[in-house]
Amino acid sequence: MMPQIDCACSQKVHLPSPATNYPVTIWHLFWMGLICSALVIGWLPRIGRTEGGGRIRGVIQREGKGFAEQRIMLIRFGPNQDVQRFPGQTDAEGRFLFENLETGPAFTYFIGIRYKEQLHRSDPVILQSSEEPAEVVLEVSEQPAQEAKGNDAPPQLRITNHLMVIVGRGTHLEVREIVKIVNTGTTPYIDRAGHGGATGISLHLPLPQGHYNLDQVQGLNTEYVHVDLSGLSYLAPLPPGEHQIIYTYNLPWHDSLATILVERTLGTSMLDVLVEDEHLNATSDLPFGGRVSIDPHVFAHFRGMNLEAHSRSWLQLTPRQASASLLHVGAYGLIMAIMLLGVLIPLHDVWHGQARVEHRETDVLQHTQRSEVKGAGRSLLQSIARLDDEYANGRVEDDTYQQRRQSYKEQLCKLIEEMQKSEARQKVIETRGRAV
Numbered sequence: 001m002m003p004q005i006d007c008a009c010s011q012k013v014h015l016p017s018p019a020t021n022y023p024v025t026i027w028h029l030f031w032m033g034l035i036c037s038a039l040v041i042g043w044l045p046r047i048g049r050t051e052g053g054g055r056i057r058g059v060i061q062r063e064g065k066g067f068a069e070q071r072i073m074l075i076r077f078g079p080n081q082d083v084q085r086f087p088g089q090t091d092a093e094g095r096f097l098f099e100n101l102e103t104g105p106a107f108t109y110f111i112g113i114r115y116k117e118q119l120h121r122s123d124p125v126i127l128q129s130s131e132e133p134a135e136v137v138l139e140v141s142e143q144p145a146q147e148a149k150g151n152d153a154p155p156q157l158r159i160t161n162h163l164m165v166i167v168g169r170g171t172h173l174e175v176r177e178i179v180k181i182v183n184t185g186t187t188p189y190i191d192r193a194g195h196g197g198a199t200g201i202s203l204h205l206p207l208p209q210g211h212y213n214l215d216q217v218q219g220l221n222t223e224y225v226h227v228d229l230s231g232l233s234y235l236a237p238l239p240p241g242e243h244q245i246i247y248t249y250n251l252p253w254h255d256s257l258a259t260i261l262v263e264r265t266l267g268t269s270m271l272d273v274l275v276e277d278e279h280l281n282a283t284s285d286l287p288f289g290g291r292v293s294i295d296p297h298v299f300a301h302f303r304g305m306n307l308e309a310h311s312r313s314w315l316q317l318t319p320r321q322a323s324a325s326l327l328h329v330g331a332y333g334l335i336m337a338i339m340l341l342g343v344l345i346p347l348h349d350v351w352h353g354q355a356r357v358e359h360r361e362t363d364v365l366q367h368t369q370r371s372e373v374k375g376a377g378r379s380l381l382q383s384i385a386r387l388d389d390e391y392a393n394g395r396v397e398d399d400t401y402q403q404r405r406q407s408y409k410e411q412l413c414k415l416i417e418e419m420q421k422s423e424a425r426q427k428v429i430e431t432r433g434r435a436v
Contacts, residue, residue: 053103204265260316289303377412
């Protein structure tokens with residue numbers, strides 16, 4: 001219940017309660033907005049991937065049977081060439097399971113096992129946001145003794161240097177390859193077994209899946225160059241010596257994840273991969289060699305050395321988004337705006353509330369003063385009336401009557417002046433209150 005004051009004029013005046021609820025509510029809204037903005041900054045960059053919900057399961061086989069109790073390794077490639085390894089082991093049936101893995105296009109996984117001094121690795125796995133685990137089957141096999149014995153002799157064909165340059169072109173990737181091949185023999189080379197069982201093929205260079213618009217191949221007699229979905233083949237004997245082969249093609253690109261498998265049919269002394277760095281983020285199982293500048297582009301450089309024949313490397317590309325930084329700038333700007341509003345609005349409301357309280361208190365004080373002045377005025381008028389009655393009845397002498405009556409009149413004039421000044425001050429306060 002609100003306090004009351006009994007005034008001399010027998011009128012009860014209610015004092016207003018302090019207006020504190022409204023500023024407190026604004027502060028609550030301020031802190032809620034600040035927390036929500038922090039959550040927006042923390043979670044928006046994570047949209048599109050779910051952490052900790054992915055699974056990979058599978059089996060390691062040798063000669064078609066489960067390879068039991070073998071140590072394996074899960075290799076994870078993440079953003080900015082981040083590589084992590086998680087050890088594991090197959091069970092009695094050669095099966096394995098990895099859980100609580102990060103999902104989304106920013107992460108690529110491989111299952112690896114080292115057997116007979118050779119590293120065997122699965123195809124790349126990208127986990128999607130689903131409850132079903134990814135399935136992997138990895139076959140390891142021993143090299144036949146005759147094949148191993150035959151491979152003791154150095155191969156007649158070898159790639160001494162292989163360069164791949166990848167540039168983003170908006171709707172597609174443009175890839176240019178420069179391959180230096182050496183025929184170490186003294187006679188033209190022809191593969192009697194042939195690639196894929198075909199005879200009369202001296203050279204086969206695999207191309208990534210989905211390639212198109214392959215231009216004219218330089219360095220080979222184009223009459224004998226054959227191109228299909230798997231790559232390009234040379235259908236004539238390859239003369240002794242060094243040959244430089246140059247060709248360019250396109251790969252589809254839809255502003256999303258792209259995985260390029262670089263397969264090899266020949267041993268390669270050096271493989272260099274340059275990925276244009278302005279529009280593309282690149283990760284690879286090849287070691288990262290830094291960044292190089294070739295006008296007008298800057299490239300991320302990956303290099304592999306002494307790569308075996310019939311092996312492969314991989315490259316993962318994602319678009320480099322500038323909107324992430326803009327998102328952070330916008331979110332931080334939102335936080336600053338909320339903070340400024342959160343500081344200014346409560347201060348304004350506190351000041352405004354205090355002004356209203358002071359205004360109301362001033363109203364009460366002025367009302368009390370007016371009541372007191374009116375009461376004193378009535379008392380003076382009553383005193384003048386009694387003095388007139390006493391003078392009329394002859395109970396007060398003439399000199400005394402005139403002096404007292406003049407004194408009452410002067411006091412009454414002072415009260416009237418004070419009341420007029422009080423009313424003028426009240427009008428000024430009301431005018432200021434309306435302005436606030």
